[in-house]
Amino acid sequence: MSTADDFDEVRNDPDPIRRGRRAAELMTVYQQRATELARLRKAAIEEAHHRGLSYTEIADQLGITKGRISQIRATAPQPERAFFGVGPVNVGIPRRFGLEEGRKRPFFDANDQATQQAVESTLSRLSLAYNSFAIDPDRSVPPAGDCVIICGPKSAPIAQQLLEHDPILGFERDEEAWWITDARTGQRHRSPYRRDSSDRTDIGYFARHRDTDRILVHIAGITSIGSLGVAHWLDGHLTAVFDPAAELINGVVECDFDADFSVTDSRLIVGPYIEAL
Numbered sequence: 001m002s003t004a005d006d007f008d009e010v011r012n013d014p015d016p017i018r019r020g021r022r023a024a025e026l027m028t029v030y031q032q033r034a035t036e037l038a039r040l041r042k043a044a045i046e047e048a049h050h051r052g053l054s055y056t057e058i059a060d061q062l063g064i065t066k067g068r069i070s071q072i073r074a075t076a077p078q079p080e081r082a083f084f085g086v087g088p089v090n091v092g093i094p095r096r097f098g099l100e101e102g103r104k105r106p107f108f109d110a111n112d113q114a115t116q117q118a119v120e121s122t123l124s125r126l127s128l129a130y131n132s133f134a135i136d137p138d139r140s141v142p143p144a145g146d147c148v149i150i151c152g153p154k155s156a157p158i159a160q161q162l163l164e165h166d167p168i169l170g171f172e173r174d175e176e177a178w179w180i181t182d183a184r185t186g187q188r189h190r191s192p193y194r195r196d197s198s199d200r201t202d203i204g205y206f207a208r209h210r211d212t213d214r215i216l217v218h219i220a221g222i223t224s225i226g227s228l229g230v231a232h233w234l235d236g237h238l239t240a241v242f243d244p245a246a247e248l249i250n251g252v253v254e255c256d257f258d259a260d261f262s263v264t265d266s267r268l269i270v271g272p273y274i275e276a277l
Contacts, residue, residue: 090142094150169270
């Protein structure tokens with residue numbers, strides 16, 4: 001997040017490499033804010049219209065033409081863009097470690113990578129810039145700014161800390177399986193795929209948290225294909241699930257997938273629960 005002094009600091013930085021790098025970073029931040037301002041202007045126009053003003057009256061009061069009003073309504077970003085914040089958005093997946101030729105080596109789960117790519121595709125469609133990052137097994141704090149954390153509670157403490165801020169949905173493990181729990185109904189939801197690997201159906205969790213001046217979106221599957229199912233569902237349903245007044249939005253998604261672990265269908269089975277500000 002930039003401050004009012006950033007511009008002058010860049011201009012006065014004597015180091016040309018640092019100055020160039022920081023200038024590029026700020027350009028991305030300012031471009032994202034300009035896009036968000038365009039969305040806010042469109043939302044303000046629509047709100048004024050819903051309150052009874054004609055578009056001609058709105059144009060007069062804003063000092064622009066009615067044609068410009070039509071152009072703004074047609075080209076500005078959609079309201080659901082704000083589901084992920086203002087941007088740039090940091091998109092993280094777990095960095096795992098396994099043995100290869102007797103040595104411990106890092107790797108990323110293929111389904112986690114597919115989920116990251118799916119989320120980044122949605123962000124691009126919404127004109128949101130993004131950065132990828134790795135979630136190491138001991139990571140407990142997200143990077144600064146808006147984030148999408150694709151991580152289950154067994155992979156890193158960052159996921160458990162986010163779940164502790166969700167009073168409705170959570171993860172529970174017993175001797176039998178991992179479950180997603182619903183405090184409102186008392187129900188527990190288990191992955192069909194974990195029960196029987198021939199059943200290509202999994203479940204995943206999502207939550208959108210407002211954290212002071214940024215947005216944290218948390219995605220976690222019972223298995224990593226469940227996370228991909230959440231990303232698949234969110235991409236098609238942001239308009240319905242987004243509420244700008246919400247402090248918390250969460251739910252559980254069930255998905256079907258084929259032998260290549262490509263999601264073929266997804267559906268909401270819990271929620272969306274929306275906690276207002």
